[in-house]
Amino acid sequence: MLERLQALTDEALGLVQGAGDSAALDAVQTAFLGKKGKVQAVLRTIGSLAPEERGPVGKAANAAKVEIESALGERRQALIDAAEGELAETEWVDATLPPPASTGEGRSGGTIHPITTLVRDMDDIFASMGFEALDGPWVEDDYHNFTALNIPPDHPARDMQDTYWLSDGNCLRTHTSPVQIRAMENNKPPIRAVCLGRVFRHEDLDATHENTFHQVEGFYVDRQVSVGHMLYVLRALLREILEEDVEVRLRPSYFPFVEPGFEMDVTFRGKWMELLGCGMVHPKVLEFGGIDSSQWSGFAFGLGIDRLVMLRHGVEDLRHFMSGDLRFLEQFHGGAEG
């Protein structure tokens, strides 16, 4: 019986040495050490041996198990080492080489979208003036997009904003103004907030109309806020963005959520240009936001970001921005971090 065990061990060790992968090693393990394996079969016969033989055979069987197990372990490790060594040969990277872009091959670095760059710049300017940047949902409900902004159902002002209505009665927000309402719902006055983001309108597309564009909404509520405060903030903002001292003028205009309402024009490169809508927050809007309009007042403004980016970079067609055309985007190397 002892010879039989020795023969089994030798056979197993031979197979282990010859195994080329872990599946082959698993097979050896099952065949020799498994519950129905060959070593186990020997152990099962112990009962039929003469009593004085049982001890030595049991010991020898256990020793055989240990030997085969350790040979399996070593061989497994050797196979792993060999595989890794091969990877190191075939997949190595020379980390001291310059990146592919600078050798003129392979991937080139990306660029920051010019709208993103302007949004980031504005975020910084507003932060420096103490405005908190807020976000709002793109899918808005009727209440926030219209009603709470003093645009009740059937109000003609709804027609001015061609709206994508969804089948559940919600819409894609047509402007960033609903964030005013959300700001009041979530904060107590005084409030200084901005929202920079995407808005959607069902427009006929041409060089100056897109169905997806970007707006900044500014919202300021405090005690005894006046048009003077609004002018000061807007002028400071425009000076920073346009990087020159601009002249501004206000023209009376109508937006349901402000009273009085204005349009602001700026001089840019010697010409008057219509830039944004603004005004003193309508008392009804404050009340919709849960703010006592006899105690608090405020101003709000909204401007299109895309127009400003067009001015900044001399872009002639608004549709480039959302086109995903790399030839357009690649011109903006050297943006924020580009």
Ligand code: DAH
């Ligand atoms: N929400 C307006 C629009 O998209 C823009 C606007 C005008 C916003 C006047 C304002 C404002 O906050 O006071 O046409």
